[in-house]
Amino acid sequence: MIEVKNVNFTYPTGVEALKGVSLSIRNGEFLAIMGQNGAGKTTLVKQFNGLLKPTKGEVLVDGVSTRDISVARLARKVGFVFQNPDHQLFSETVEEEIAFALRNFGFKESTLKKRVTWALNLLDLTEYRKTSPFMLSGGERKRVALASVLAWNPKVVILDEPTIGQDHRQKEILRQFIVQLNAQGKTVVIVTHDVEFVAECSPRVVLMAQGQIVADGDAKRILTDPDVALQASIVPPQITQIFLGLTDLGLPTDVIDVSEATKALLEYLEGGNC
Amino acid sequence: MSVLEGFRFRHVSSPIHRRDPRVKFLYVLVSFIAAIMFNELPLLLVLFFLPTPFVLLAGVQRQWLRSLRGAMFLASFLFVFNLIFGFLSPENIPKTMSPPEYAFAMSLRFLDLVESFSIFFLTTSPDHLSLALEQSRVPYEFTFAFTTAVRFVPVLAEEAQTIMDAQKARGLELEKGNFMKRVRNYIPILIPLIVSSIRRSLELAEAMESRGWGASKKRTNLYALKMRRGDWVLAIVSLLFLVTVIYVRLYVPVPTFTMLLPH
Numbered sequence: 001m002i003e004v005k006n007v008n009f010t011y012p013t014g015v016e017a018l019k020g021v022s023l024s025i026r027n028g029e030f031l032a033i034m035g036q037n038g039a040g041k042t043t044l045v046k047q048f049n050g051l052l053k054p055t056k057g058e059v060l061v062d063g064v065s066t067r068d069i070s071v072a073r074l075a076r077k078v079g080f081v082f083q084n085p086d087h088q089l090f091s092e093t094v095e096e097e098i099a100f101a102l103r104n105f106g107f108k109e110s111t112l113k114k115r116v117t118w119a120l121n122l123l124d125l126t127e128y129r130k131t132s133p134f135m136l137s138g139g140e141r142k143r144v145a146l147a148s149v150l151a152w153n154p155k156v157v158i159l160d161e162p163t164i165g166q167d168h169r170q171k172e173i174l175r176q177f178i179v180q181l182n183a184q185g186k187t188v189v190i191v192t193h194d195v196e197f198v199a200e201c202s203p204r205v206v207l208m209a210q211g212q213i214v215a216d217g218d219a220k221r222i223l224t225d226p227d228v229a230l231q232a233s234i235v236p237p238q239i240t241q242i243f244l245g246l247t248d249l250g251l252p253t254d255v256i257d258v259s260e261a262t263k264a265l266l267e268y269l270e271g272g273n274c
Numbered sequence: 275m276s277v278l279e280g281f282r283f284r285h286v287s288s289p290i291h292r293r294d295p296r297v298k299f300l301y302v303l304v305s306f307i308a309a310i311m312f313n314e315l316p317l318l319l320v321l322f323f324l325p326t327p328f329v330l331l332a333g334v335q336r337q338w339l340r341s342l343r344g345a346m347f348l349a350s351f352l353f354v355f356n357l358i359f360g361f362l363s364p365e366n367i368p369k370t371m372s373p374p375e376y377a378f379a380m381s382l383r384f385l386d387l388v389e390s391f392s393i394f395f396l397t398t399s400p401d402h403l404s405l406a407l408e409q410s411r412v413p414y415e416f417t418f419a420f421t422t423a424v425r426f427v428p429v430l431a432e433e434a435q436t437i438m439d440a441q442k443a444r445g446l447e448l449e450k451g452n453f454m455k456r457v458r459n460y461i462p463i464l465i466p467l468i469v470s471s472i473r474r475s476l477e478l479a480e481a482m483e484s485r486g487w488g489a490s491k492k493r494t495n496l497y498a499l500k501m502r503r504g505d506w507v508l509a510i511v512s513l514l515f516l517v518t519v520i521y522v523r524l525y526v527p528v529p530t531f532t533m534l535l536p537h
Binding site: 046070072075080082087094100101 | 444
């Protein structure tokens, strides 16, 4: 579906943000791209919808090179939700905001109405239909931004730092929502620092450092490997750190979320080890 | 955003960068006056090439060209409008010029103005500028507001780029449609840009106040601007240039290309 072939990218300022990145994302996959600030995460995902074109190498979306197709055409397939909703909200009402992209893509007025209602419902925004997006709270604005992308039902959804500025409850709602989207067959790519969030979702993890992919695989394998984490300057989830510290008790080292941890501990205690 | 690029200061040192900003401003003012005083194409052309040595000396030719290229859009606008109105009502343009020459002269005058301001901003650091304003007894509140505005230009340019990306990702095509449609295409870019600028300025004001801005009435500076020999030289050259320009305007008949052409 998305095929990144040996891509190099250098910004006009001379910063080399991607160095020989190769990656392939299958249809319906759930992928988290992680790494420290400046590792090239956002630069990489901006290649997926053609906002940035590779300096060397190529990116294929459904077999078509991003160089040969406009961002607007690619956007129909690859939806991109930006980090800061304030960078896109401009309409007088939430409803208009969501309809904006649909108008750009030339949806018929009747379909458009249905899609807007559907998206409002999906993100629990129906009561704000006629409200100005600028009057909403930070979390609600973020949901409007998400709704405005999901409304046209793109095959791939990219979320740049979806958890920033969200409280615990919102994060949990977001997590369930993303998992549900993925379960319905959408390809979901999230860019994040939030290890706890990734651990709870357990997607495929691509770890980046200095413009290169340093690890690629199952969340469980990557987040519990202290060497890999060190290389990409991320810290394993707190629960993993506890288990890594208790290896001499014979506890498993590949625990990444709380329910797994509880299970492992109960088993240990029931084994008569107290 | 390439026009903004042309007004963005980079820290380099050159004989032009080191000049006192007040003197550089005098120079800009003089070239401004000169460009306003003449509408004859030959002289505007001379004015256009006159700053080239300064630009080369300062080593900012690349950014300078970029700012001119950015200004080209507006300049071609001016050209088209002046051309249309020149043909529609020839009585409004000087008798010595044909409409195309007049239209060309007007857009070149605009470029002359952009060019001199661009040199000023390319070679003057915001810090120097604020010092110069302060030492000219401009109240500090105004100085600060001005330098902050200058300093935030690159931030704003970067933000505009992000917003453009975000809207393109929602299928916005800026280059699509007729003229009015294209203008309207910029609304989804401008509104978020203005809203976030206002939001940021409020945040900045709060941050400044919580760090005691304006707590003491009397401010002192670590550095003070002093006129050096090079500054006096540039000041005298600028004044001589001003005198020459006024003299030429008053006593020397300036030809136009239309007059030079055989009829």
